[in-house]
Amino acid sequence: MLGAMDAARSMEGTRSQRAWAAVDWTGAVPQAELIAVEHYAVAGLASLDPAARVRFSHLATCHTCELFIHFERYLIEYVERHAHALPGGARRWRWFIDEERRHAAAFRRLLTRIRPELYPAGEPRFMRWTRADDALVAVTRPVPFFLLAALFEEITLWMPRLMAEAPVHDPTLLEVMALHADEERRHIALDQWVLRDARDHMSPWRVRVDVWSTLPLLVHCDRRARAGWRRMIDQLAAETGIDANVFEARGASLSDRRGMASFAAQLRTLELAGGAGLASLLERVAAR
Secondary structure: OHHHHHHHHHHHHHHHHHHHHOOOOOOOOOOOOOOOHHHOOEOOHHHOOHHHHHHHHHHHHHHHHHHHHHHHHHHHHHHHHHHHHOOOOHHHHHHHHHHHHHHHHHHHHHHHHHOOOOOOOOOOOOOOOOHHHHHHHHHOOHHHHHHHHHHHHHHHHHHHHHHHOOOOOOHHHHHHHHHHHHHHHHHHHHHHHHHHHHHHHOOHHHHHHHHHOHHHHHHHHHHHHHHHHHHHHHHHHHHHOOOHHHHOOEOOOHHHHHHHHHHHHHHHHHOOOOHHHHHHHHHHHHOO
16 A cells, blocks of 8 residues: 555656646736735734735735745654654655655745845745754654644645635736645645554553644744744835834734634544544634
């Protein structure tokens, strides 16, 4: 069975390379909202004039791309460090790492495309990697890590769906988000494979402890995202003269809320000890 899975993933890898190579990067970036400003749960949006709304949307889109790059780095570094201890062994995780590297490269290219003067080399400027991120990669056990990964990946699935509903969108950005989401569906299936393997081979009390160990990871990631958001708002204030304090506080975005709700539903089907409680908590957050 694993041999057949390897062959299928090799074919998927070839298709992935071709799909990313076919992305059309030549179109101009629209001077319009790339991701609707209402996607972000931020007070004060009504105070923005049309030009400031566009500037806000472009920078918020950059922050979103940086978030994706940051989380892709978690995935790449974690699997590179721990693949030998994961189901299937290190060789069978190579395709996963390759795809995540392609995703990070695409989001870096989006940054340069949207704001070339801010991102001449495509390197993040709002999200910053810290020693705490290194520690997360080094010491997190597989169950909480792959629960975190599955939640993040589920949230990304909602981006192209929500963007496609907007009256104006950037075809290149939408194409990248849609292609990324298509490949993340395979990664979610892999996350669930790891979690089921843990359920079947670990004691229920150990699984329960690991499931609830996801909470401090979520708190850490939320703090990192908020710190990056504040830096983005400072950049917006420097460019437009807006009061940064009005926009610094933000809640869960629309894709965050939709992703948490759909992830919680999937978590219940995995029948992990403690999973139903974590699902209920996420559902309450998503409903706020």
